[in-house]
Amino acid sequence: MKIAARLLWLAAAIFALAAPLFLERGSLNDLWNLAFAVILASAWNLLGGFAGQVSLGYSAFLGIGAYTTVLLSLKDVNPFVTLPLGALLAAVFSVVIGLPAFRLRGPYFTIATIGVAEAVRVCASTVEFTGGSSGVRMPAASFDFNTNYFAMIALAIVTVALAAWVKNSAFGVALAAIKQDIDAAEAVGVNSTRFKLAAHALSAAIVGVAGGLYAIDFQYIAPASVFDFRLSLSIVLMPIIGGVGTVAGPLFGALIVNTLQIKLLSMPALRDSFLFVYGGLLIVVMLFEPQGFVGVGRRLRRLVHA
Amino acid sequence: MLEVRRLSKRFGGLLALSSVSFDVGEGDVFGIIGPNGAGKTTLFSCLVGALRPTSGQVRFRGERIDRLSNPAVVKRGIVRTHQIVRPFRAMSVTENVAVAAYFGAGRRRGADAERRVRDVLERTALADVSGASAATLTIGQLKRLEIARALATEPRVICLDEVMGGLNPAEIVGAMNLIRAIRDSGVTVLMIEHHVHAVVGVSNRILVLNFGETIAEGAPQEVLRNPAVVAAYLGDDVRTEGD
Numbered sequence: 001m002k003i004a005a006r007l008l009w010l011a012a013a014i015f016a017l018a019a020p021l022f023l024e025r026g027s028l029n030d031l032w033n034l035a036f037a038v039i040l041a042s043a044w045n046l047l048g049g050f051a052g053q054v055s056l057g058y059s060a061f062l063g064i065g066a067y068t069t070v071l072l073s074l075k076d077v078n079p080f081v082t083l084p085l086g087a088l089l090a091a092v093f094s095v096v097i098g099l100p101a102f103r104l105r106g107p108y109f110t111i112a113t114i115g116v117a118e119a120v121r122v123c124a125s126t127v128e129f130t131g132g133s134s135g136v137r138m139p140a141a142s143f144d145f146n147t148n149y150f151a152m153i154a155l156a157i158v159t160v161a162l163a164a165w166v167k168n169s170a171f172g173v174a175l176a177a178i179k180q181d182i183d184a185a186e187a188v189g190v191n192s193t194r195f196k197l198a199a200h201a202l203s204a205a206i207v208g209v210a211g212g213l214y215a216i217d218f219q220y221i222a223p224a225s226v227f228d229f230r231l232s233l234s235i236v237l238m239p240i241i242g243g244v245g246t247v248a249g250p251l252f253g254a255l256i257v258n259t260l261q262i263k264l265l266s267m268p269a270l271r272d273s274f275l276f277v278y279g280g281l282l283i284v285v286m287l288f289e290p291q292g293f294v295g296v297g298r299r300l301r302r303l304v305h306a
Numbered sequence: 307m308l309e310v311r312r313l314s315k316r317f318g319g320l321l322a323l324s325s326v327s328f329d330v331g332e333g334d335v336f337g338i339i340g341p342n343g344a345g346k347t348t349l350f351s352c353l354v355g356a357l358r359p360t361s362g363q364v365r366f367r368g369e370r371i372d373r374l375s376n377p378a379v380v381k382r383g384i385v386r387t388h389q390i391v392r393p394f395r396a397m398s399v400t401e402n403v404a405v406a407a408y409f410g411a412g413r414r415r416g417a418d419a420e421r422r423v424r425d426v427l428e429r430t431a432l433a434d435v436s437g438a439s440a441a442t443l444t445i446g447q448l449k450r451l452e453i454a455r456a457l458a459t460e461p462r463v464i465c466l467d468e469v470m471g472g473l474n475p476a477e478i479v480g481a482m483n484l485i486r487a488i489r490d491s492g493v494t495v496l497m498i499e500h501h502v503h504a505v506v507g508v509s510n511r512i513l514v515l516n517f518g519e520t521i522a523e524g525a526p527q528e529v530l531r532n533p534a535v536v537a538a539y540l541g542d543d544v545r546t547e548g549d
Contacts, residue, residue, distance in 0.1 A: 177394055181394060184388065184394065187354070187356065187380070187385070192377075
């Protein structure tokens with residue numbers, strides 16, 4: 001089973017990397033979108049799933065990465081060179097928020113993250129150097145689809161591999177203990193603040209890079225696009241639907257949400273109903289299978305073996 | 307080894323601990339008794355850094371530890387168990403203990419941590435259920451799991467908070483033997499316990515708290531004969547059962 005699962009992961013990675021050889025541009029775009037979603041969902045899952053700290057403020061990190069890339073590119077820096085800096089800034093910002101916010105627990109932490117992300121959005125729409133609410137555009141001729149495609153796929157692979165490594169490491173054990181009982185974890189020596197900050201910074205850095213790649217691809221960003229609260233919501237939705245706290249869950253969640261979105265957007269009658277559908281899906285998952293799609297899979301496997 | 311000086315803890319209008327002082331020597335089994343609400347668990351919380359004392363000092367091997375966080379105190383070698391058991395319910399028994407082996411004073415990894423976990427599970431008679439989910443254990447096993455996790459952090463001082471609560475007489479004898487074995491392995495023991503005879507049986511010193519204040523401290527038999535202790539806590543029947 002273990003080996004079969006690994007081969008499946010490997011096949012998916014090779015398929016995504018080799019896709020430009022046999023798929024046309026439209027399908028590659030869909031794959032690009034899927035990889036983007038997988039990155040956001042898996043990165044969020046490091047803190048939200050493994051450590052149980054539900055943040056609704058991840059648009060802040062995406063926006064910081066995106067703005068870093070655009071603003072520096074306008075100063076003639078190669079866009080891909082700006083990515084590590086975007087990651088660093090997002091990580092630093094995650095620590096700055098995390099230090100006070102991690103003193104809060106459960107829903108109070110979640111509410112604080114919403115507040116911070118909204119504050120960042122308002123700031124970005126107000127201050128001058130970000131171009132205000134009308135946003136900023138990348139310099140002309142800074143886009144090459146293939147480079148961006150490979151970069152996004154590579155980041156998705158690295159993120160999922162990193163999640164798998166974290167889950168099986170001592171770091172992952174600490175996060176699991178924090179999720180289950182933070183006081184009991186502290187009582188046996190787990191420095192919960194440090195591990196929460198580390199998970200937050202790691203996921204923020206990944207989302208920051210994804211934000212930079214998003215900016216390179218879309219060529220134009222504005223506070224209403226990259227700092228949108230609905231973006232933060234859908235980042236949370238994917239791992240929950242797929243299976244929170246698992247490695248494969250965010251991938252399935254991204255696949256389900258992405259497919260649904262494409263289907264819904266292509267049906268004029270249902271265009272505007274996708275938030276309604278997501279909400280319903282979320283309620284069904286929370287009521288019947290908190291482990292999401294992965295949990296359903298486990299149940300089926302038990303049925304087959306029983 | 308452990309010096310507690312004028313330790314107080316206030317929760318709003320309630321003085322849970324009022325200027326408590328005592329010394330624990332290396333190799334002691336130091337019993338702490340007192341009625342419900344006497345401040346016993348609060349005392350443990352202050353010792354390990356889970357609560358910050360309002361005033362007073364705690365020194366461990368000469369170093370002040372009353373401003374340290376709980377994990378920092380654990381890494382220096384003082385650990386506590388929880389009266390109301392707090393297992394990581396989604397983990398197996400082995401995984402529960404492994405967390406402590408990873409992040410306790412020993413900071414073990416890999417095969418080294420596995421050895422430590424196996425050793426602790428043997429000593430606490432949990433080896434047979436090592437693969438079971440912590441959610442499926444009996445209360446006696448959960449109490450031992452609390453002790454096992456604490457031991458896996460490799461403490462010099464272990465604070466046991468009512469590890470005999472809810473156990474049957476046979477299990478209490480087992481728990482007393484386990485506490486003696488922990489002491490014999492070189493770990494100093496502080497224990498909160500309601501079973502007075504069990505405390506007297508294993509402790510060499512006893513502290514009695516009532517309403518956050520020390521009402522007696524000393525050798526077990528001496529403390530049990532103290533009229534203030536008898537009046538506050540033990541009742542007349544103990545005097546007749548006495549020695």
